[in-house]
Amino acid sequence: MQINKNAEKLIRQLNNQGYEAFIVGGCVRDYLLGLTPHDTDICTNALPEQTKKCFEAYHTFDTGIKHGTISVVCGGEVYEITTYRIDGDYSDNRHPDSVSFTRNINEDLRRRDFTVNAMAYNAEYGLVDPYGGKNDLKDKIIRCVGNPDTRFNEDALRILRALRFASVYGFSIEENTSKSIFKNADLLKNIATERVTSEFLKLICGKDAVKILDAYRKTIAVIIPEITAMFNFDQNNIHHSYDLWQHTLTALGTIEPNPILRMTMLLHDIGKPPVKTTDNSGQSHFQGHQLESKKIADKILHRLRLPSDFINKTLLLIEYHDVRFNGSKKLMKKVMNVLGTELTKQLLEVEYADISAQSEYQREEKLGYLETAKTHLNEIIKDNECFKLSQLDINGKDVLNLGVKEGRDVGNILDYLLMLVVDANVPNKKSILISKAKEYIYGNQINK
Numbered sequence: 001m002q003i004n005k006n007a008e009k010l011i012r013q014l015n016n017q018g019y020e021a022f023i024v025g026g027c028v029r030d031y032l033l034g035l036t037p038h039d040t041d042i043c044t045n046a047l048p049e050q051t052k053k054c055f056e057a058y059h060t061f062d063t064g065i066k067h068g069t070i071s072v073v074c075g076g077e078v079y080e081i082t083t084y085r086i087d088g089d090y091s092d093n094r095h096p097d098s099v100s101f102t103r104n105i106n107e108d109l110r111r112r113d114f115t116v117n118a119m120a121y122n123a124e125y126g127l128v129d130p131y132g133g134k135n136d137l138k139d140k141i142i143r144c145v146g147n148p149d150t151r152f153n154e155d156a157l158r159i160l161r162a163l164r165f166a167s168v169y170g171f172s173i174e175e176n177t178s179k180s181i182f183k184n185a186d187l188l189k190n191i192a193t194e195r196v197t198s199e200f201l202k203l204i205c206g207k208d209a210v211k212i213l214d215a216y217r218k219t220i221a222v223i224i225p226e227i228t229a230m231f232n233f234d235q236n237n238i239h240h241s242y243d244l245w246q247h248t249l250t251a252l253g254t255i256e257p258n259p260i261l262r263m264t265m266l267l268h269d270i271g272k273p274p275v276k277t278t279d280n281s282g283q284s285h286f287q288g289h290q291l292e293s294k295k296i297a298d299k300i301l302h303r304l305r306l307p308s309d310f311i312n313k314t315l316l317l318i319e320y321h322d323v324r325f326n327g328s329k330k331l332m333k334k335v336m337n338v339l340g341t342e343l344t345k346q347l348l349e350v351e352y353a354d355i356s357a358q359s360e361y362q363r364e365e366k367l368g369y370l371e372t373a374k375t376h377l378n379e380i381i382k383d384n385e386c387f388k389l390s391q392l393d394i395n396g397k398d399v400l401n402l403g404v405k406e407g408r409d410v411g412n413i414l415d416y417l418l419m420l421v422v423d424a425n426v427p428n429k430k431s432i433l434i435s436k437a438k439e440y441i442y443g444n445q446i447n448k
């Protein structure tokens with residue numbers, strides 16, 4: 001196995017002082033999968049103070065000395081070197097109450113979550129794989145090391161990690177591990193939100209996200225109880241051939257694996273159940289569900305402690321996801337004015353995914369309009385067509401120079417001019433806009 005050069009150097013340094021050391025955990029899994037690991041962890045039988053002594057010539061810091069971890073900087077990168085350890089009880093389902101160090105690598109591997117994460121490697125010994133991780137990788141299986149109930153009670157985040165690995169790598173979850181996930185799902189309530197959210201975003205961006213979200217929907221509902229309302233919710237109208245949950249998942253699976261876009265699809269229709277009405281023919285209607293969905297999503301996204309930029313973008317996409325572009329370039333400019341260029345591009349992806357997950361009724365027509373909308377968007381960008389105030393060929397100073405004194409009036413005049421340019425095809429030319437501004441000032445008696 002061709003491993004990270006710096007890690008090799010650090011292992012050699014420990015060996016030179018008479019200690020054993022391996023790369024361990026996720027990086028071994030990723031190497032065996034032919035992926036480049038994003039970090040390389042090292043474990044050793046050297047005690048933390050001994051590790052520190054080995055790296056006196058390096059920059060080191062005590063990351064988690066109580067748990068045996070020293071960080072060493074090598075080749076400009078930080079490597080965690082952890083003494084082989086056995087964890088004590090986990091009374092909080094999160095952290096061990098105590099840890100003790102061991103000289104035996106197999107004991108260290110035994111405390112780890114899944115067989116595929118419980119392997120170690122160095123050039124001298126080769127692969128250390130006491131729990132069959134390599135085989136499980138080959139068979140694409142996520143299986144707990146030892147008793148799954150024990151593993152999930154030690155750290156309940158492992159429940160979501162199992163779902164995340166299955167989703168990202170396209171693996172299945174071994175039967176006993178799976179049963180234990182269902183049994184222990186409520187323990188996820190004990191886990192810090194940030195840890196849950198970080199795993200959840202990876203999960204929904206995995207290649208098998210749809211399969212996992214569906215099979216483990218009750219587990220996901222422990223962290224987002226609001227999704228329960230979507231399960232088996234009959235949409236019963238001409239635009240839909242799936243129930244709401246299946247529609248949501250199909251749309252989610254259609255859109256690219258970007259956390260904001262996947263989250264948007266997961267929540268875009270979550271407000272439908274509360275606003276459902278039925279007409280005489282038995283057809284369902286969801287008047288105003290976009291705003292209801294936005295309201296519910298707002299609560300969920302804040303609860304998940306997502307960054308405000310993430311929340312704002314997701315909520316705008318949810319609010320606008322049903323703007324059906326109808327061939328009007330003006331409508332596109334109005335949407336671009338509110339969402340900006342990048343988010344409007346993403347809105348088109350959201351709409352494509354949404355329409356593709358609806359029934360075939362008018363689908364061709366809807367997708368045709370979406371194509372036109374895309375053409376309009378590209379034209380507007382390419383030709384630098386005006387859709388926002390900052391693009392107007394006139395600014396606040398120019399309006400002030402016309403004798404307008406109130407800031408509010410300046411704002412109203414600029415909004416009016418933008419409306420003329422976007423809605424009435426008035427050319428975006430300073431001389432013309434000045435004369436239009438003068439007409440407005442006169443008509444509204446602003447300088448009187």
Ligand SMILES: Nc1ccn([C@@H]2O[C@H](COP(=O)(O)OP(=O)(O)OP(=O)(O)O)[C@@H](O)[C@H]2O)c(=O)n1
Binds near residue numbers: 024111113118158
């Ligand atoms: N709740 C956890 C978290 C981690 N581990 C162990 O610690 C290793 C390193 O964990 P981490 O860096 O968090 O995740 P990786 O498995 O490396 O996966 P990724 O880097 O893709 O998140 C894991 O492989 C696993 O052996 C564990 O047993 N239980």
